[in-house]
Amino acid sequence: MNADHEMERRQELRGYSIGLVLAVLLSALPFAGVMLGLFPRAALIWIIAIAALCQVVVHFRFFLHIDLSSSHRDDLQLILFSLLIVALMVGGTLWVLGNAHAMMG
Amino acid sequence: MAQSVQGKGPSHIGIRLSNSAPASHREEARTQAEEALFGFWIFLMSDLIIFSMLFVTYATMGHSLAGGPGPHELFDLSSAAWETVALLASSFTCGLATLAMRYDRSLAKTLLWFAITLFLGLVFLSLELHDFMTMASKGGVPSRSGWLSASWALIATHGLHVTSGCIWMLIMFVQAAKFGLDPLVQTRFMRLALFWHFLDIIWIGIFSIVYLLGVLS
Amino acid sequence: MIIQLWVSIRQREALSVSAGDPWNGRTLEWSVAAPPSEYNFALIPQIDCVDAFHESKKHRDAWRAPEHYFDIELPSNTPVGFVCCVASGVFGFALTWHIWWAVLLGAVVFFGAIILRSFNRTTSHIIPAAEVRKTEERWLLTLRETGFIENEAMFTTANNGLVREPV
Numbered sequence: 001m002n003a004d005h006e007m008e009r010r011q012e013l014r015g016y017s018i019g020l021v022l023a024v025l026l027s028a029l030p031f032a033g034v035m036l037g038l039f040p041r042a043a044l045i046w047i048i049a050i051a052a053l054c055q056v057v058v059h060f061r062f063f064l065h066i067d068l069s070s071s072h073r074d075d076l077q078l079i080l081f082s083l084l085i086v087a088l089m090v091g092g093t094l095w096v097l098g099n100a101h102a103m104m105g
Numbered sequence: 106m107a108q109s110v111q112g113k114g115p116s117h118i119g120i121r122l123s124n125s126a127p128a129s130h131r132e133e134a135r136t137q138a139e140e141a142l143f144g145f146w147i148f149l150m151s152d153l154i155i156f157s158m159l160f161v162t163y164a165t166m167g168h169s170l171a172g173g174p175g176p177h178e179l180f181d182l183s184s185a186a187w188e189t190v191a192l193l194a195s196s197f198t199c200g201l202a203t204l205a206m207r208y209d210r211s212l213a214k215t216l217l218w219f220a221i222t223l224f225l226g227l228v229f230l231s232l233e234l235h236d237f238m239t240m241a242s243k244g245g246v247p248s249r250s251g252w253l254s255a256s257w258a259l260i261a262t263h264g265l266h267v268t269s270g271c272i273w274m275l276i277m278f279v280q281a282a283k284f285g286l287d288p289l290v291q292t293r294f295m296r297l298a299l300f301w302h303f304l305d306i307i308w309i310g311i312f313s314i315v316y317l318l319g320v321l322s
Numbered sequence: 323m324i325i326q327l328w329v330s331i332r333q334r335e336a337l338s339v340s341a342g343d344p345w346n347g348r349t350l351e352w353s354v355a356a357p358p359s360e361y362n363f364a365l366i367p368q369i370d371c372v373d374a375f376h377e378s379k380k381h382r383d384a385w386r387a388p389e390h391y392f393d394i395e396l397p398s399n400t401p402v403g404f405v406c407c408v409a410s411g412v413f414g415f416a417l418t419w420h421i422w423w424a425v426l427l428g429a430v431v432f433f434g435a436i437i438l439r440s441f442n443r444t445t446s447h448i449i450p451a452a453e454v455r456k457t458e459e460r461w462l463l464t465l466r467e468t469g470f471i472e473n474e475a476m477f478t479t480a481n482n483g484l485v486r487e488p489v
Contacts, residue, residue: 009208016200023193027312031186034317044321052313056306063196063302075146082150086157093158097165276437289443 019062026055138292145296149303152266156307159259160314167322169251176319179245181236185316188232189308192267195225196305203298212286215294216278222301223274226267233264256315263311266304273297333479340461341468341483345476348376353384355461356483361394361449364458379487387462391451398447405435 030048033039039047060066066075202218205211237257240246247257277294284290330337342356350367353375365388371377378384413428415421470486471478 005208009204012204012208013201016197016204019200020193020197023196027186027189027193027309030313030317031182031189034320035182035186041321045318048313048317048321052309055309059196059302059306059309063200063305064299074143078143078146078150082153086154089154090157090161093161094164101165276440280441283441284443293440 015062015065019058022058022062023055026051026058134288138288138295141292142295142299145299149299152303153307156259156262156310159255159262160310163252163255163259163315166251166255171250171252173250173253174243174245175252176316176322179240179243180316180320181239182316182320184232184236185312188229188236189312191225191229191232192305192308195222195229196302198222198225199298199301203295206286206291206294210286212281215286216281219274219278219294223271226271226274226301230264230267230271233260233267237261256319259315260311263304263307266300266307270297270301270304273300336479339481339483341465342461343485344481344483346473346485346487348373350375353378355464359457359461361396361454364388364391364394364454385462385465387458391455391458393451394449394454395446396449398445400439400442400445402435402439406432409435 030044030051033044033047060079066072066079068076198218199222202215202222205214205218209215237260245253247254274297277290277297280290280293339356342354342358343352344356345352347353350363350369353367354362367374375384409428409431411428412424413432416424416428465484468482468484470484471480471482472486475481476485
């Protein structure tokens with residue numbers, strides 16, 4: 001195997017390692033926060049939500065290799081479109097059922 | 106120079122499949138692999154929609170305890186933490202397996218990393234099974250309340266996915282032993298890796314929304 | 323329906339329309355032999371109007387032999403779809419009525435069929451150009467030997483699949 005090849009390999013390995021470290025940190029923070037009661041409750045909710053979102057992005061970027069470069073444009077567009085559909089369905093469900101809940105309560 | 110065909114920089118997962126084949130064949134294999142992977146992405150996104158609907162069902166059922174046991178009594182956060190560790194580590198070893206397959210072209214190394222991934226997957230599953238049995242023994246069975254139905258459905262659907270990932274891995278071991286690391290086996294391993302990473306992402310949602318926010322509320 | 327099947331099987335020789343165009347059809351499915359060959363079209367037809375077959379008959383250039391024949395790759399026959407269909411039907415029925423042995427059986431057969439299928443490496447086969455040429459030329463010969471019939475004879479056994487274009 002030539003040097004180019006070896007470099008690419010190392011680059012990818014570094015990507016996976018960075019991904020792992022970030023993911024561990026982003027999981028440990030909310031778990032520790034809740035289990036040890038480090039922060040007030042309102043702050044914890046925000047920490048959990050933001051850490052989860054960040055970790056999803058980390059997974060996509062470092063494990064699934066989805067980024068903004070043109071070779072992944074198709075995959076990215078598919079994912080964004082699916083997210084739009086998910087947002088519509090989730091938002092709509094919460095809205096409708098929230099209303100129903102409020103009216104029955 | 107053979108490597109120049111391989112594209113620049115870290116490219117799409119699974120694009121660089123075959124180093125020994127002539128350039129034209131490699132080009133063709135790459136296009137086929139890309140198509141297969143894109144098709145698999147479409148499947149994953151449909152799966153994502155299933156999971157989001159389960160999540161949103163869970164969210165709407167958040168307060169429907171019907172007098173039954175709630176997250177405080179039923180959830181064991183340290184168990185969820187260990188499950189997270191097992192699944193995260195397995196995602197990493199799964200990545201290493203694909204690296205071993207694509208760069209080292211070593212069947213033994215590839216299978217070793219996938220075997221470690223499988224082991225971690227089984228650790229995750231046994232922890233989850235233990236969780237389920239603890240929940241049931243405390244009266245937290247799915248038929249008890251709307252909240253329990255929703256959480257069992259969500260967590261068990263993810264668990265079933267991990268189970269099928271494990272079975273898939275076992276089948277791929279047989280195929281790899283039978284056919285070697287030929288392009289078809291390689292793209293299948295690549296799709297398996299995508300599936301596995303995807304399940305990890307779903308798990309982030311589960312431990313954040315179901316376990317952590319559940320215990321907080 | 324049984325009578326219809328009975329008649330059409332018993333008198334299949336007399337009723338056959340091997341030239342393939344018994345109703346003076348307008349669309350491309352009538353432009354091939356009856357029964358059609360496994361690959362349907364020797365060349366994928368290029369279409370630039372509605373009712374392409376009708377237009378080509380009007381301009382007297384229907385049933386042209388292609389200049390070149392090519393290898394055609396086709397998916398091979400497989401029982402997997404049928405097996406999965408039956409097994410998943412059994413699976414669903416048994417789940418509904420709590421027949422646990424049938425649940426297990428359906429699941430094992432369903433997933434087993436898919437898993438076995440994944441070990442099959444030859445899921446398609448190639449019909450060589452020479453064989454396509456032979457089949458097509460045999461049919462074109464039949465076509466030339468078949469006499470045109472008039473519109474009025476369409477519903478008689480004289481119809482062998484070639485109807486004269488009304489002027």
